[in-house]
Amino acid sequence: MTTRDSILAAVHAGLGGLRAEPDAIAAEAAGLLADLDAIRPRLAAPDPVDAFEIKAAALGTTIERVRHLDDVPAAVGRYLAAQGLPPAAAVQQTAALTALSWEGIAQDMATAPDQPAAVGLARLGIAESGSIVIHSATDSPILLAFLPLHHIVVLHASSVVAHLEDYARLLDGGSQPRNAILITGPSGTTDIEGSYVRGAHGPGFVHVIIVNDRSRA
Amino acid sequence: MTAQDQTSFKARAGAALADTTLKLAIDRTTGTAERKRAAALAGFPEFEAARARGAAIKDHVIANLDHYLETFERNATAAGAKVHWAATAEEACDIVVRLCREADAKHVTRSKSMLGEEIHLPDALATAGIERVETDLAEHIIQLAGEHPSHIIWPAMHRTREQVAVLFNADHKPPPDAEDPASMVQSARRVLREKFLSADVGISGANFLVADTGATCTVTNEGNAELTTTPPRVHIVTAGIEKLVPTTAHAFALLRLLVRSATGGELTQYTTFHCGPKRPGDADGPEEMHIVLVDNGRSRMIKDEFREMLRCIRCGACMNHCVVYRQIGGHAYGGTYPGPMGAVLTPVLDGLKQSRDLPFACTMNGRCAEVCPVRIPLPTLLRAWRVRSWEEGLEKAPMRAGLGLWATLARRPGLYRLASAIAVRTLRVLGRSGWIRSLPLAGGWTEHRDLPAPAGGTFMERYKAERAKGDSR
Numbered sequence: 001m002t003t004r005d006s007i008l009a010a011v012h013a014g015l016g017g018l019r020a021e022p023d024a025i026a027a028e029a030a031g032l033l034a035d036l037d038a039i040r041p042r043l044a045a046p047d048p049v050d051a052f053e054i055k056a057a058a059l060g061t062t063i064e065r066v067r068h069l070d071d072v073p074a075a076v077g078r079y080l081a082a083q084g085l086p087p088a089a090a091v092q093q094t095a096a097l098t099a100l101s102w103e104g105i106a107q108d109m110a111t112a113p114d115q116p117a118a119v120g121l122a123r124l125g126i127a128e129s130g131s132i133v134i135h136s137a138t139d140s141p142i143l144l145a146f147l148p149l150h151h152i153v154v155l156h157a158s159s160v161v162a163h164l165e166d167y168a169r170l171l172d173g174g175s176q177p178r179n180a181i182l183i184t185g186p187s188g189t190t191d192i193e194g195s196y197v198r199g200a201h202g203p204g205f206v207h208v209i210i211v212n213d214r215s216r217a
Numbered sequence: 218m219t220a221q222d223q224t225s226f227k228a229r230a231g232a233a234l235a236d237t238t239l240k241l242a243i244d245r246t247t248g249t250a251e252r253k254r255a256a257a258l259a260g261f262p263e264f265e266a267a268r269a270r271g272a273a274i275k276d277h278v279i280a281n282l283d284h285y286l287e288t289f290e291r292n293a294t295a296a297g298a299k300v301h302w303a304a305t306a307e308e309a310c311d312i313v314v315r316l317c318r319e320a321d322a323k324h325v326t327r328s329k330s331m332l333g334e335e336i337h338l339p340d341a342l343a344t345a346g347i348e349r350v351e352t353d354l355a356e357h358i359i360q361l362a363g364e365h366p367s368h369i370i371w372p373a374m375h376r377t378r379e380q381v382a383v384l385f386n387a388d389h390k391p392p393p394d395a396e397d398p399a400s401m402v403q404s405a406r407r408v409l410r411e412k413f414l415s416a417d418v419g420i421s422g423a424n425f426l427v428a429d430t431g432a433t434c435t436v437t438n439e440g441n442a443e444l445t446t447t448p449p450r451v452h453i454v455t456a457g458i459e460k461l462v463p464t465t466a467h468a469f470a471l472l473r474l475l476v477r478s479a480t481g482g483e484l485t486q487y488t489t490f491h492c493g494p495k496r497p498g499d500a501d502g503p504e505e506m507h508i509v510l511v512d513n514g515r516s517r518m519i520k521d522e523f524r525e526m527l528r529c530i531r532c533g534a535c536m537n538h539c540v541v542y543r544q545i546g547g548h549a550y551g552g553t554y555p556g557p558m559g560a561v562l563t564p565v566l567d568g569l570k571q572s573r574d575l576p577f578a579c580t581m582n583g584r585c586a587e588v589c590p591v592r593i594p595l596p597t598l599l600r601a602w603r604v605r606s607w608e609e610g611l612e613k614a615p616m617r618a619g620l621g622l623w624a625t626l627a628r629r630p631g632l633y634r635l636a637s638a639i640a641v642r643t644l645r646v647l648g649r650s651g652w653i654r655s656l657p658l659a660g661g662w663t664e665h666r667d668l669p670a671p672a673g674g675t676f677m678e679r680y681k682a683e684r685a686k687g688d689s690r
């Protein structure tokens with residue numbers, strides 16, 4: 001017997017040798033997620049983007065809203081200037097961002113270990129927690145979100161979902177990337193005497209530029 | 218208690234009680250943790266319903282664990298990960314060391330994992346001559362100090378900032394700019410940054426194993442898990458077999474409970490799902506991903522009263538709210554896991570004979586069960602160990618180790634009830650502020666220590682009431 005088989009046999013025996021049908025197990029598991037509103041927090045505001053902004057700001061994330069994607073480079077420039085940083089950043093090499101005119105901002109193609117600032121595109125935002133989500137991909141290096149001191153994230157308002165489960169549903173059907181990361185505020189630690197210090201290993205600053213691409217009624 | 222402190226519990230507890238710096242350090246962190254958790258729950262009125270559901274999710278998983286293990290294995294394998302199985306701590310370490318050797322690893326980075334501590338992976342790597350770099354700030358501190366974690370969320374909580382400064386000044390080149398926490402965190406960031414990028418293997422644990430995607434999930438606030446698992450060529454995960462959840466959505470339901478109970482946050486800064494190695498064309502990520510599923514006593518727990526302990530999501534709330542933990546800290550427990558959950562788990566892992574003092578190092582005030590986000594009846598489980606200890610003839614002298622009269626009374630439910638009922642009444646009068654300075658029957662303990670006053674009724678009174686309710690059903 002392999003170790004695998006003996007562990008599974010021990011588990012099986014511990015459960016009394018009974019085993020439910022996979023369909024019955026799946027139905028029971030689904031039942032455990034019924035009436036989700038009873039077990040999750042309400043949004044901080046009726047509008048998911050407003051709720052996202054309230055939650056993210058509470059965590060120390062800074063936010064600017066712009067009207068068009070074309071406004072992003074100027075917003076990045078303003079942020080860098082306000083932080084006293086030179087007008088330079090690593091920009092994620094993804095079509096939506098590379099198509100923009102970055103005049104006045106020196107683009108680094110690769111992220112350096114001590115990169116001051118990087119600009120990336122969020123897959124989506126989660127209103128409940130003020131999180132932004134990034135996925136690994138050919139045009140999405142994970143280190144872009146971890147090496148810089150300032151992580152500037154472009155988020156489309158239309159891609160903000162209400163709750164964590166709404167995001168989980170999008171991963172159904174085999175679309176799970178290698179890394180799916182929910183980033184909820186700047187890196188921090190409470191490891192010395194429980195006192196909060198911002199900026200541990202990841203970025204000390206997260207700045208979200210929300211592009212208002214929703215058609216308002 | 219293998220590879221850890223071989224002294225007696227009584228000696229360790231005594232030394233801890235006499236250590237005023239330790240008391241200061243514990244109070245600073247547990248006090249903050251308790252306050253933040255309370256604030257987080259005040260903003261989450263759904264907590265009671267959520268914890269009932271959380272407990273039900275974990276019970277469902279354990280009741281179908283063979284199914285979920287096989288499903289996870291299938292999906293993780295389909296995603297390109299290699300799944301390994303280890304029945305014991307030694308087997309798990311052997312697998313990790315072999316994988317490191319196959320990767321020709323000179324130095325490995327590690328992202329905090331209590332399972333790694335449980336199987337004594339740091340020692341195994343040292344024996345194998347593989348340089349290990351701990352990347353979690355607290356683990357970095359205790360690696361420099363040559364110690365084991367004293368808490369499952371804040372492994373270095375027994376160290377004051379002044380003590381951390383001494384360690385960093387000696388090790389960091391250049392040393393921290395100043396001795397406040399912010400400067401010391403910056404210094405650790407500087408020192409560890411190069412290590413991340415040059416590691417051959419990154420080792421992490423997992424907070425959840427998601428059956429239907431085959432992904433492992435890590436949660437951190439520092440960002441060290443992603444920096445540990447992304448740059449090296451090989452990523453190794455070690456995880457206990459009880460970490461399974463059916464789907465990502467179930468993981469989220471538990472995560473809401475975990476984070477609020479652990480740190481008082483709503484979500485960790487980084488919640489990451491790792492699903493297999495780098496995909497073709499991916500901009501970064503490891504070329505190999507290995508997942509070591511570790512039993513180490515868990516399958517045995519399924520069939521007895523300790524099955525409920527498999528619900529534990531390792532939040533640490535029970536220890537933050539434990540009067541005994543707050544007096545003696547984590548190291549005195551002598552095992553990998555301290556506090557109430559450790560007192561239940563250590564006899565499973567290290568044997569009751571070596572750790573039989575732990576189930577007695579408890580006042581049965583019931584605070585741990587009140588705060589546990591998955592409703593584990595910790596006092597009931599500790600009582601079960603006490604009974605077993607009696608049955609196995611391990612208890613002989615009446616005034617054995619630990620808490621003297623208190624422990625003796627606790628073993629005689631009738632007397633204990635009477636004594637603590639008297640105590641509760643006296644304490645209410647003394648303890649208007651919630652914390653008291655003297656407690657009948659525990660003179661030795663309260664000499665230097667404050668104990669929280671009981672909330673209302675003793676645990677035993679409530680236990681009997683609960684039992685009566687149960688019987689009438």
Ligand code: SF4
Binds near residue numbers: 529532535
């Ligand atoms: S026993 Fe409960 S309170 Fe203690 S660590 Fe486990 S889940 Fe948290």
